[in-house]
Amino acid sequence: MKHTNETLRLRVNRIRAEAKGILSIELNDPQQAELPAFTPGAHLELRLPGGHRRHYSLFNDPSERNRYLIAVSLAANSRGGSQHIHSSLREGDMVTSSAPRNNFALADTAGCYCFVAGGIGITPLMSMIRWCVTQGKDWRLIYTARSSHRAAFYEDLQALSTKRVQCHFTEESGGRLDHQALIASLAADEHLFCCGPDSLMQALLTAGKAVSNRLHFEWFSPPETLPQAHSADEGFELILRKSGKVLRVPPQQSILETLESHGLEVPWSCRAGICRSCETAVCSGTPEHLDLVLSDEERTSNQSMLICVSRAVTPSLELNL
Missing domain, CATH: 3.40.50.80 (Nucleotide-binding domain of ferredoxin-NADP reductase (FNR) module)
Structure with missing residues (x-):
């Protein structure tokens, strides 16, 4: 499913306990309009208080267009996402969400x-x-x-x-x-x-x-063993096409961190290469892909990269920022 920046305002229609520490939440359009379609394995990115963005998989039948169903487990070390949902979210509340995205698409040609x-x-x-x-x-x-x-x-x-x-x-x-x-x-x-x-x-x-x-x-959370960058000990030049800025990404620092250190804000969520929130178009140069969600075809094409973890194998990398 193609990544989209569409934002949805959804109403919490029902909250139900599904198991110990797990709530299911039904979300609807407040005007009862038809919701954007989703495919098996898709998720929503909820925008929660405190600037938190959390991804929750859709578990209902993909043929349904009147509701989204997500389930949230109360994490022992919650950083604000599951804790807020379990303690503060109520039926009738409004939430902001992305349209459905899919990093875990079903191979529908399998036997x-x-x-x-x-x-x-x-x-x-x-x-x-x-x-x-x-x-x-x-x-x-x-x-x-x-x-x-x-x-x-x-x-x-x-x-x-x-x-x-x-x-x-x-x-x-x-x-x-x-x-x-x-x-x-x-x-x-x-x-x-x-x-x-x-x-x-x-x-x-x-x-x-x-x-x-x-x-x-x-992956719901970063694996304990992450791909290692071959270029981590070397910096590279970062060209931002839209702004015309030229920055230096130093060794052991991500592109995202470099942008933030220069006061530039870009969307992000996981900082571990397990979602597509920070996916950015590549204009020139060759990325070193270190994420866990891009397909082999997407990596080979080098048309985009996840800037929270991936680096460059060329001395210079130009992004559509």
């Missing part, structure tokens, strides 16, 4: 689908599962959580299919997930889509190196 969810990571997979059901696609889900009390949408999933859903509740009788066995069980035309904690996704990345082209991940 069958294996979904792997860790805790709140079930949210983007729900819309994918609903799409599979509607389209008559073959699918299965491996759902890991500490306990059934912390497993959001457990009843909904059981209603969709008891045979296709396999649960691993580590505090109960489900046992731990065997990552090697899971990768070995993939059919030749089966794609795996995973969202969850860093430990789960890193384990699947390691186990699935031989089939990496069929593995897809959605």
